[in-house]
Amino acid sequence: MSATKLDPRLRFLQEQEHGEHAEAAVGMRLAAVKVTRRVVNVEVLLRCRKIRGTKTVKAVNDKLTDLGVAIRTLVDGPEIIAAGTVALDQMEEVLAEDWIEEMEASHRLFADLDLSGADVGVRPLQTVPPTVRGANVLVGIVDGGIAFHHDDFRLPDGTSRIRFLWDQAAAQAPGGPVPFGREYTKADLDAALRTQPPPVPVAHNDPLGHGTHVAGIAAGNGRTSNGRFMGMAPDTELVIVALRGDGASLGESSSAVAACRYIVDRAHDLGRPVAINLSQGMNAGGHSGETTLEVAMDNLARLPGIVLVKSAGNEQTWRIHAAGSVPQGATVRRQFDSSGMNLQQDVLEVWFDAADQIALAVQAPGAPVPQANDFVTPGNTNTFQTPANNRVRIDASSTDASGTGDVRAVIFLSRGAAARIQPGRWTIHCRGDQISHGDFHVWIERTGRDQGGAEQSRFTQPDNEPGCTISIPGTARRILTVGSYVTRPESGSPPAGELSRFSSHGPSRYGLRKPEIAAPGEWIASALSSASGDNPFQPGYTLMAGTSMAAPHVTGAAALLLEIDPQFTCDQVKQLLMRSARRDGAAAVAPDDSWGDGKLDVQRAVALARSVQFPAISNVTVNGTVISWQTDITSTGAVRFNTHRRRLALGRASGSRTSLTPGQQHSVDLQGLPAGAYHGEILAFSTSAEEWRTVDDNQGNHFALSVP
Amino acid sequence: MADASWQQKLDAYGRMELADGLPNTGVNVNVRVNGSGKDPAQQLTQAGLQVHYQVGDIFVGHITDEVALQSLASLPCVEEVQLSRPLYSEVPGESNRRKPS
Numbered sequence: 001m002s003a004t005k006l007d008p009r010l011r012f013l014q015e016q017e018h019g020e021h022a023e024a025a026v027g028m029r030l031a032a033v034k035v036t037r038r039v040v041n042v043e044v045l046l047r048c049r050k051i052r053g054t055k056t057v058k059a060v061n062d063k064l065t066d067l068g069v070a071i072r073t074l075v076d077g078p079e080i081i082a083a084g085t086v087a088l089d090q091m092e093e094v095l096a097e098d099w100i101e102e103m104e105a106s107h108r109l110f111a112d113l114d115l116s117g118a119d120v121g122v123r124p125l126q127t128v129p130p131t132v133r134g135a136n137v138l139v140g141i142v143d144g145g146i147a148f149h150h151d152d153f154r155l156p157d158g159t160s161r162i163r164f165l166w167d168q169a170a171a172q173a174p175g176g177p178v179p180f181g182r183e184y185t186k187a188d189l190d191a192a193l194r195t196q197p198p199p200v201p202v203a204h205n206d207p208l209g210h211g212t213h214v215a216g217i218a219a220g221n222g223r224t225s226n227g228r229f230m231g232m233a234p235d236t237e238l239v240i241v242a243l244r245g246d247g248a249s250l251g252e253s254s255s256a257v258a259a260c261r262y263i264v265d266r267a268h269d270l271g272r273p274v275a276i277n278l279s280q281g282m283n284a285g286g287h288s289g290e291t292t293l294e295v296a297m298d299n300l301a302r303l304p305g306i307v308l309v310k311s312a313g314n315e316q317t318w319r320i321h322a323a324g325s326v327p328q329g330a331t332v333r334r335q336f337d338s339s340g341m342n343l344q345q346d347v348l349e350v351w352f353d354a355a356d357q358i359a360l361a362v363q364a365p366g367a368p369v370p371q372a373n374d375f376v377t378p379g380n381t382n383t384f385q386t387p388a389n390n391r392v393r394i395d396a397s398s399t400d401a402s403g404t405g406d407v408r409a410v411i412f413l414s415r416g417a418a419a420r421i422q423p424g425r426w427t428i429h430c431r432g433d434q435i436s437h438g439d440f441h442v443w444i445e446r447t448g449r450d451q452g453g454a455e456q457s458r459f460t461q462p463d464n465e466p467g468c469t470i471s472i473p474g475t476a477r478r479i480l481t482v483g484s485y486v487t488r489p490e491s492g493s494p495p496a497g498e499l500s501r502f503s504s505h506g507p508s509r510y511g512l513r514k515p516e517i518a519a520p521g522e523w524i525a526s527a528l529s530s531a532s533g534d535n536p537f538q539p540g541y542t543l544m545a546g547t548s549m550a551a552p553h554v555t556g557a558a559a560l561l562l563e564i565d566p567q568f569t570c571d572q573v574k575q576l577l578m579r580s581a582r583r584d585g586a587a588a589v590a591p592d593d594s595w596g597d598g599k600l601d602v603q604r605a606v607a608l609a610r611s612v613q614f615p616a617i618s619n620v621t622v623n624g625t626v627i628s629w630q631t632d633i634t635s636t637g638a639v640r641f642n643t644h645r646r647r648l649a650l651g652r653a654s655g656s657r658t659s660l661t662p663g664q665q666h667s668v669d670l671q672g673l674p675a676g677a678y679h680g681e682i683l684a685f686s687t688s689a690e691e692w693r694t695v696d697d698n699q700g701n702h703f704a705l706s707v708p
Numbered sequence: 709m710a711d712a713s714w715q716q717k718l719d720a721y722g723r724m725e726l727a728d729g730l731p732n733t734g735v736n737v738n739v740r741v742n743g744s745g746k747d748p749a750q751q752l753t754q755a756g757l758q759v760h761y762q763v764g765d766i767f768v769g770h771i772t773d774e775v776a777l778q779s780l781a782s783l784p785c786v787e788e789v790q791l792s793r794p795l796y797s798e799v800p801g802e803s804n805r806r807k808p809s
Contacts, residue, residue: 059730143797144797177758179758179760180760181760208797209801210797226755243795246794248794249794249795249796250794250795250797251794251795252736252792252793252794252795253738253790253792253793253794253795254736254737254738254768254769254792254796255736255792256762256767257738257761257763257768258760258761258768260763261762261768262761262762263762277717279797279798280796280797280798281795281796282793282795282796284793291738291790292738292739292740292766292788292790293738293793295764295766296763296764296766296768297761298736299764299765299766300763300764311798312798313798314798314799314800317800321772381723383727393724393727395720395723395724397715397716397720397723398716398719398720401719402788402790403787403788408719408720409720410719410721410724411719412720412724446796448796449796449800471796471798496722502800505770527788544799545799545800546797546798546799546800547798548797548799549799549800551798635798656798700764
């Protein structure tokens with residue numbers, strides 16, 4: 001039991017012969033180890049649960065002193081953190097106390113830098129044998145580009161750690177292996193780094209600096225800073241795709257799909273697992289995983305050895321989501337403010353179940369209230385001009401949008417004959433003509449936010465609904481979506497340990513828990529692209545904030561787990577990370593729709609990965625209303641089902657039946673459900689306390705059952 | 709055989725683009741296909757889609773004009789055609805970058 005409480009660095013120290021402790025401590029950068037002829041005293045931090053029925057701080061102080069810990073400081077909080085010195089051979093006795101939850105080696109601090117790596121517990125994995133640093137694993141970065149010459153993306157011999165770089169914006173090389181843009185191989189990059197002028201000109205750079213920063217967090221080796229700003233998985237190799245941006249945006253959905261396919265193909269060629277990072281998103285879609293972008297991501301994430309990680313989005317403070325319920329015969333209104341500025345077009349999407357007949361109308365600022373014939377019913381489109389000469393198009397033609405059985409109505413506002421979209425308060429009217437459920441959601445699409453977001457339209461404060469703001473493709477079912485918390489507060493930030501105010505909240509529109517986890521995203525020191533013009537924080541590094549910075553912490557963590565088992569699937573990595581997540585401080589409210597399952601804890605995740613056994617499902621048969629399957633370990637299971645296959649694919653089951661008997665042979669009978677065709681997927685849960693889960697969805701096709 | 713409801717397979721962005729006229733440079737699209745017919749990649753290519761990549765039932769590529777768009781959406785194997793949409797980096801804004809003071 002005490003072994004799980006003990007920092008691996010201390011365990012490693014315990015295993016050393018007398019006389020070797022001091023050298024080992026220096027190698028692991030421990031803060032202070034005092035060695036005498038008989039005793040080895042070590043500086044430690046102890047995390048202590050409060051002792052019931054006592055004056056806690058004093059009680060902890062007294063008990064630790066009795067156990068031989070020389071206390072230097074005690075910090076009271078939800079838990080008590082004690083700093084002090086303890087003899088190496090006294091540690092087991094200390095850890096035997098059930099109210100002591102963890103003993104960590106005090107390590108040298110570097111002027112309070114590099115806080116995020118320490119916070120997620122990755123440093124011991126990188127320094128204590130057997131180290132886990134991402135060897136033989138690829139990290140894929142889909143972003144704006146990379147400063148490939150940065151030392152943190154180079155090996156000690158100066159050659160590149162980047163195996164492939166696809167610059168989608170570059171002029172196409174005739175006969176090249178990519179359908180547009182240009183691919184550079186490691187050999188091209190090595191030559192460019194070694195020779196001036198290079199034999200193959202590599203004109204690529206990263207003027208935004210975003211991709212370089214993201215790559216540094218996931219995989220930078222800290223070579224520029226002697227390890228001070230080392231990323232999560234420093235021994236990985238990289239595959240980079242630089243999307244073609246237009247200044248305001250960072251690529252587009254089709255090029256992101258192409259990028260992920262390309263990375264997976266290159267990983268396959270190299271025979272390596274890969275963790276892919278996407279730190280970009282959009283609001284155009286139903287936020288239920290139904291967009292083609294998300295379906296493509298889910299298709300890739302089904303394969304073993306491929307993990308896709310996505311930033312949750314920074315939409316929380318932008319008031320881009322409204323929701324509500326329309327009663328039969330009533331009209332519900334939602335209002336948003338347009339600043340005008342130079343905005344040429346604004347787009348909103350309204351989604352509701354096609355079982356409902358909700359008619360929509362749009363009222364411009366100062367315009368008369370819409371009349372009955374101004375409303376657009378599902379299946380129809382209307383275009384009209386406002387009194388200020390703006391053009392409004394309401395397209396509610398999609399009554400089974402992307403096969404979801406939902407209505408997708410898109411409202412386009414454009415300047416029309418006017419110079420710009422009219423500033424002021426606009427109103428969306430939702431009239432309930434025929435209502436079964438009545439629920440609806442509305443999102444405002446993003447605009448460029450370079451000028452502090454002045455162009456971004458926002459719902460009024462009362463109409464703003466703070467949930468369901470995860471940016472797409474973060475609402476894809478299989479992708480791992482990451483929220484942000486603070487590890488380095490700056491002016492205006494919440495205190496360290498709290499959720500970033502900008503971090504988007506879940507769930508998906510179909511109620512899937514999103515984000516799955518939170519990681520440090522405010523403020524993070526990582527690799528600086530010299531072409532970006534960003535201010536250096538330290539030579540070669542800069543600070544950035546955003547869920548863009550949180551996601552690559554998880555991407556790097558996923559790469560470490562893939563080193564443990566290259567066959568892990570995205571869903572399995574997701575389970576490992578979620579079940580090992582910390583819930584300290586502000587994250588004590590987890591699991592919820594902002595933190596997911598809590599804060600990333602890589603050390604625990606790796607420990608779990610080393611021992612986990614996921615069930616395997618085999619011999620699935622469907623016979624009438626009965627579905628049967630086998631598992632390879634003693635486990636129990638369930639069948640989830642829906643009459644609508646696409647909804648089930650997106651995580652919206654209409655019901656489930658459970659096989660309660662532990663065993664290797666299972667069956668579930670759907671007899672008794674209303675007559676009709678059903679689609680099902682099987683879940684198997686191990687009988688261990690963790691209930692590790694495997695899902696068999698018939699490779700995305702789902703099992704078909706017919707209930708007479 | 710052309711599918712009469714081909715416009716229903718476009719998303720609202722595609723229909724909007726069609727109403728305003730496709731740009732001269734064409735548009736990038738994401739296409740979801742079903743299992744009908746053989747070799748969907750070949751069918752899509754013959755309809756005028758420059759296929760860039762396939763990920764399961766999703767194809768991404770480029771279409772140059774309205775005729776090709778109609779041919780593509782009319783294929784029985786095509787379930788839907790979504791216009792490629794811009795993505796945005798997820799930093800809260802330029803204020804959350806460190807620029808030289």
